[in-house]
Amino acid sequence: MNVFINLNLESSDPIYIQLQQQIIEGIAKKQLLPGDALPSVRSLAADIGINLHTVNKAYQQLKQDGFILIHRQKGVVVHPDGVPQADEVYKQELKAKLRPLVADSICRGMSEAEFSQFSKELFQLFNEEEGEKN
Amino acid sequence: MNVFINLNLESSDPIYIQLQQQIIEGIAKKQLLPGDALPSVRSLAADIGINLHTVNKAYQQLKQDGFILIHRQKGVVVHPDGVPQADEVYKQELKAKLRPLVADSICRGMSEAEFSQFSKELFQLFNEEEGEKN
DNA sequence: TATCTGTTATACTACTTATATAACAGATAG
DNA sequence: CTATCTGTTATATAAGTAGTATAACAGATA
Numbered sequence: 001m002n003v004f005i006n007l008n009l010e011s012s013d014p015i016y017i018q019l020q021q022q023i024i025e026g027i028a029k030k031q032l033l034p035g036d037a038l039p040s041v042r043s044l045a046a047d048i049g050i051n052l053h054t055v056n057k058a059y060q061q062l063k064q065d066g067f068i069l070i071h072r073q074k075g076v077v078v079h080p081d082g083v084p085q086a087d088e089v090y091k092q093e094l095k096a097k098l099r100p101l102v103a104d105s106i107c108r109g110m111s112e113a114e115f116s117q118f119s120k121e122l123f124q125l126f127n128e129e130e131g132e133k134n
Numbered sequence: 135m136n137v138f139i140n141l142n143l144e145s146s147d148p149i150y151i152q153l154q155q156q157i158i159e160g161i162a163k164k165q166l167l168p169g170d171a172l173p174s175v176r177s178l179a180a181d182i183g184i185n186l187h188t189v190n191k192a193y194q195q196l197k198q199d200g201f202i203l204i205h206r207q208k209g210v211v212v213h214p215d216g217v218p219q220a221d222e223v224y225k226q227e228l229k230a231k232l233r234p235l236v237a238d239s240i241c242r243g244m245s246e247a248e249f250s251q252f253s254k255e256l257f258q259l260f261n262e263e264e265g266e267k268n
Numbered sequence: 269t270a271t272c273t274g275t276t277a278t279a280c281t282a283c284t285t286a287t288a289t290a291a292c293a294g295a296t297a298g
Numbered sequence: 299c300t301a302t303c304t305g306t307t308a309t310a311t312a313a314g315t316a317g318t319a320t321a322a323c324a325g326a327t328a
Contacts, residue, residue, distance in 0.1 A: 014285060021234045028237040040304065051287050056305080067241070073295045073304045086242040094235065095252050100155045101231055102256040103162040107201070108220040112257040116250040118229050122236040123246040148316060174273065185318045190274080207273045207326045 005048050015050055019058040027067060027078060028126045038068065038076040139182050149184055153192040161201060161212060162260045172202065172210040 005022050007015060026032040038044070041059060045052040059076060062068045066084040070076050086094075105115055139156050141149060160166040172178070175193060179186045193210060196202045200218040204210050220228075239249055 016285080021237065024234070024241060025237045028240040041306095042304085053288090054286060057285090059305090070305070072306080073293085075304065083241040083243075086239065086244050090242060091252070094239065095256065097235055098252055098256055100158070101228065102253060103155065103159045103260060105220065105228065106162040106257065106260050107158060107217040108224060109217075110220050112254055115228075115257070116253050118225070118232055119236060119250050119253060120246055122229065122232055123240065123249070126237060126240050150316080175275095176273085187319090188317060191316090193274090204274070206275080207324085209273065 005044075007048060007050075016054050016057040016061070019055065020062055023058070023062060024067060025126070027083065032078050034078050034082050035080045036078045038078065040075060139178075141182060141184075150188050150192040150195070153189065154196055157192070157196060158201060159260070161217065166212050168212050168216050169214045170212045172212065174209060 005019065007018055009015070011018065023032065023038070032038075038059075039047065041052050041055045045055045059068065059070065063070050066079060068076055069079050102115065139153065141152055143149070145152065157166065157172070166172075172193075173181065175186050175189045179189045193202065193204065197204050200213060202210055203213050236249065
């Protein structure tokens with residue numbers, strides 16, 4: 001049940017953020033399904049060669065955001081009820097995150113069409129591989 | 135010639151990043167045109183109540199990214215030749231920044247159409263106010 | 269000469285990231 | 299019962315980032 005984790009230790013993105021994103025990508029690609037078990041903090045930390053607390057930090061944030069459930073003595077699973085649907089608060093935050101990307105892109109002469117094409121390609125990337133189990 | 139700067143000191147985004155983004159937004163909205171003068175590091179710092187070095191850090195990065203020119207003893211201006219157009223490297227970085235936003239949105243049941251609609255709204259936001267001088 | 273530029277240097281505080289150990293309480297397998 | 303597995307909590311440390319505070323320098327300009 002190993003999740004394929006590719007960490008970039010050169011990146012300025014913190015390890016626990018990269019870890020979060022990889023798990024979220026796994027859920028988006030449906031390689032991780034509701035109810036699926038995730039490795040324990042200790043085994044995952046050992047597997048990818050980082051500290052237990054770094055994994056725990058990622059898990060805590062994923063739990064906070066509704067991606068996973070943590071049963072105190074049973075382990076960690078992808079949330080059986082699925083991830084909470086995007087509400088208005090989430091959508092406002094999303095727009096706030098897109099905002100600087102759009103402003104920058106406009107300055108550099110990119111069209112709205114090209115920008116949206118990138119989004120479209122990413123949506124396809126995550127949906128194409130639907131259900132792959134490697 | 136004051137740039138309207140709205141800082142959020144509660145935000146986890148560093149001040150120098152917010153400052154950068156506001157100036158980039160000004161350029162995107164064409165409120166700041168090629169050749170326009172920007173305040174000196176000292177006067178802008180005094181105006182918005184922050185340290186000189188924080189402003190300098192934002193300016194240095196804007197210079198590095200081609201948004202502004204800094205004439206050693208003359209001051210700071212929006213780059214007269216315009217901002218460098220998006221190249222392949224830039225586009226790859228943009229996609230890398232969009233990637234976690236898209237993965238997250240998919241998990242939360244957002245469609246590609248809705249996601250692109252947000253981008254579209256932001257493009258309009260920056261283009262609507264074209265040339266406004268308040 | 270006084271004052272404005274950007275630039276550089278140093279020092280300090282506070283916070284974040286990541287690691288290292290250690291211990292605790294509940295569940296479970298032998 | 300005991301050993302081992304869970305997540306959790308507590309400390310401590312090291313390195314890096316963010317932000318501030320002062321000070322000084324060199325070139326331009328009024």
